[in-house]
Structure formats: C-alpha cells, structure tokens
Amino acid sequence: MSPRITRHPDGIAAVDAEYVQPGHAAIHIIEQDGRAAFVDTGTHHSVPYALTALDALGIARDAVDYIFLTHVHLDHAGGAGRLLQALPNARVLVHPRGAPHMIDPAKLIAGSIVVYGKERFHDLYGDIVPIPRGKLVNVADGDRVRLGSRQLELIHTPGHALHHYCIVDSANASIFTGDTFGLSYRHFDTARGAFVIPTSTPTQFDPEQLLASIDRLLAYAPQSMYLTHYSRVTNIPPLAAVLKLQIREIVAHARSHAAAANRDALVREHMLQLWLRLLREHGCTLGIARQTELLQGDLDLNVQGIAVWLDREKKG
Numbered sequence: 082m083s084p085r086i087t088r089h090p091d092g093i094a095a096v097d098a099e100y101v102q103p104g105h106a107a108i109h110i111i112e113q114d115g116r117a118a119f120v121d122t123g124t125h126h127s128v129p130y131a132l133t134a135l136d137a138l139g140i141a142r143d144a145v146d147y148i149f150l151t152h153v154h155l156d157h158a159g160g161a162g163r164l165l166q167a168l169p170n171a172r173v174l175v176h177p178r179g180a181p182h183m184i185d186p187a188k189l190i191a192g193s194i195v196v197y198g199k200e201r202f203h204d205l206y207g208d209i210v211p212i213p214r215g216k217l218v219n220v221a222d223g224d225r226v227r228l229g230s231r232q233l234e235l236i237h238t239p240g241h242a243l244h245h246y247c248i249v250d251s252a253n254a255s256i257f258t259g260d261t262f263g264l265s266y267r268h269f270d271t272a273r274g275a276f277v278i279p280t281s282t283p284t285q286f287d288p289e290q291l292l293a294s295i296d297r298l299l300a301y302a303p304q305s306m307y308l309t310h311y312s313r314v315t316n317i318p319p320l321a322a323v324l325k326l327q328i329r330e331i332v333a334h335a336r337s338h339a340a341a342a343n344r345d346a347l348v349r350e351h352m353l354q355l356w357l358r359l360l361r362e363h364g365c366t367l368g369i370a371r372q373t374e375l376l377q378g379d380l381d382l383n384v385q386g387i388a389v390w391l392d393r394e395k396k397g
Contacts, residue, residue: 084130086137087312089305091253095312097124098132100156100205101378104267107312109257111250112140114229118147119171120248120257121309122160125207131160132167135191145171146168146228149235151259152245153179154282155193155206159310162186162210172304173212174226176237177219178344179244183212196283196385209322220246238298240291241280254304261294263324264310271364279328282381288390292325305311321361330355335387339395349384356380 085097087134092112100106100123108131109120122131134320135142145168150158153175161173175183182189186209198305222237234249238261248257256262260280269276279291298306299321306314314320331352338347353373360372367375 082129082133084134084137086134089307089313091250091255093255093307093313093368094138095307098109098127098156098160099130100127104311106156106309106310107243109307109309109312110134110138110140111228111231111232111356112138115144116229117145118149118228119145119159119164120149120307121151121259122148122161122164123157124155124205125163125209126160126169128160128163131164142168143170147171147226147312148173149248149257150175150179150183151257151261151309152176152240152242152246153182153189154260155209157259158183159206159209162212163208165212165216165391166210171215172218174218174220176244176246177221180219182244183217184214186211192284201352212316223244236297238294239285239340239345240287240289240294241282242285244285245294247294249301249303251301252307254302255307256298256303256305257296257307259309261291262298262306262308262314262321264379265308265310265314265320266375268367269360269363269364269365269372273364274316275320276360276363276365277314277324278376278379279319279324280310280383281328281330281331281390282382282385283389286386286390288328292328295321295325316391327355327359331383331387335391336394339391344391345388348387349380353380 087095094110095107098106098108108123109116220235237248241260263277263279265275265277334351335348394397
C-alpha cells in the first residue's frame with residue numbers, strides 16, 4: 082500500500098485518506114524535533130495509508146504525541162480509534178462536545194446512516210473503533226500544546242459544527258482548518274490559484290457562527306491554511322472573501338425560498354449555478370459536466386445541511 086504524500090513547508094505533510102476519490106480528504110502530519118502529530122485521521126479504511134506514511138516519512142509510531150480531531154464527522158475522525166491502537170504514546174484531542182461520541186460512537190454512526198444509508202455508510206466508513214476515555218483530552222478554547230519546540234493554539238470555531246476547533250501554528254503563519262475554511266479541491270486550481278467553496282453539511286450548520294469563525298481565523302493573518310479537503314492553500318484574503326460571499330448568497334437565497342414546496346430543489350440548483358459561475362470566472366477549463374460531477378457529493382450534503390438549518394430557524 083503506497084500512500085499519496087504531499088510534502089509541504091515547515092515539517093507538514095498531507096497524506097491522501099483515499100476517501101471517496103483521490104484528492105478529496107487529507108490527513109496531515111506535523112513533525113517537529115523528532116515528535117509528530119496527526120491532524121484528522123480519515124476513516125477506518127484510511128488508517129493503513131496513515132501508518133505507511135509515517136514509515137515513508139521516517140517517523141516512529143512511538144514518536145506521535147497527538148491526534149488532533151478538528152471535529153468528529155467520520156471523514157475526519159472515523160479512523161481515530163483504529164489509528165490510536167498503533168500509536169502507544171498518542172492522545173486524542175477533541176472538542177468537549179465531540180468527546181462522548183468518540184467514547185461511544187453509536188449515535189454518530191446512527192446519524193451518519195440516516196444521511197448515507199447503511200450500505201453506503203459501511204463502504205465509506207467501515208468499523209468505528211471507540212476511544213478509551215483515558216486517551217481523550219477535551220480541548221478548551223484557547224488551549225496551547227507543545228509539539229517539540231512548536232507551540233500550537235487550539236481555538237473553537239463553530240459554524241460547520243458545534244464540535245469544531247482549529248489548530249493555529251502562529252510561528253509558521255499557518256492554520257489547520259478542518260472544514261471551517263471550506264473545501265478547495267486541486268482539480269479546480271487555475272492560474273489564479275485555488276478555488277474554495279463552503280461546506281454546510283448536516284446537522285449543525287449555522288451561517289452567522291461560520292462567518293464569525295472565518296473572521297477569527299483571518300485575525301491571525303495566516304499565510305497558509307491546511308484544509309482537510311484538500312490541504313494547503315495560500316493567498317488567503319481573496320479566498321476568504323469569496324467564501325463569505327458564497328455563504329451569504331446561499332443563505333439569502335435559501336431564506337427567500339424557505340416556504341416553497343420545492344425548497345430543497347431550488348436551493349440545490351442555485352448553489353450549483355453559483356459554483357459553476359464562480360468556476361467560470363476563476364478560469365476553470367473543465368467541462369460543465371465534469372465540474373458538476375466533482376461537486377455532486379458536496380452539493381447533496383450542503384443542501385441537506387441548509388435544509389436542517391432552515392427547519393431549525395423556522396422553529397425559532
């Protein structure tokens with residue numbers, strides 16, 4: 082098994098989690114002074130790639146001190162329990178809201194089956210190994226941890242999920258953003274750079290919280306963001322601007338059609354056409370059919386997230 086590894090500056094590597102398709106989800110490894118940490122783990126199926134990557138990078142398994150889980154959605158955290166079994170000195174750092182689901186993942190599994198269906202769930206995520214309570218560390222907002230000589234700050238960033246936090250590497254002007262700074266697939270890179278879209282997956286999407294969390298990240302003046310989907314982007318201010326524009330436009334359109342009988346179909350079509358327009362302006366030369374194919378999964382999940390948010394807002 083040969084992992085796809087992208088080596089970035091500052092002792093950071095991205096390992097393809099081989100989730101859905103190549104280039105969709107990254108597992109990041111940070112190495113400093115002979116110590117290492119994972120940021121997100123991919124799924125149960127991703128763990129062999131993560132472990133083989135350690136070998137390829139020359140990092141011993143007992144040199145891994147931390148597994149940072151930006152949030153407990155299973156494409157980010159589903160492999161954590163299995164990975165932990167191979168890392169004798171590692172602890173798993175998780176948002177307090179997410180910790181119970183890592184100890185007992187039954188509700189997380191049930192919720193995911195509602196979204197994906199039982200057969201598709203198993204194909205995507207496999208088995209979810211519980212994490213012993215003694216191996217979990219709850220992350221408070223503003224906590225700092227040391228990895229060798231590198232200090233990392235952990236900040237709560239709700240909006241995509243209430244159990245989300247980001248890892249700020251101030252010395253290297255970088256932030257590991259999970260899903261807070263959206264998705265940026267390398268398929269869509271052009272001479273203008275990266276293209277980014279928001280992710281509003283169910284069930285805790287909140288646009289105002291997400292916009293505030295993006296602004297909080299920008300306050301650190303990062304030069305690089307490491308997104309789980311998919312890895313390093315730079316030239317951050319323009320990306321943030323187009324990300325926030327999309328959130329506001331999608332939310333405004335959804336609210337204006339909240340009472341429509343075909344609400345979800347209207348939201349879906351608007352979101353797709355917005356993305357296709359922005360890709361055209363970005364200089365993407367892929368055909369529309371290929372663009373739509375690459376966006377399909379995120380489009381479906383985003384519409385579900387918008388629907389849950391609209392229903393919650395309606396209830397007040």
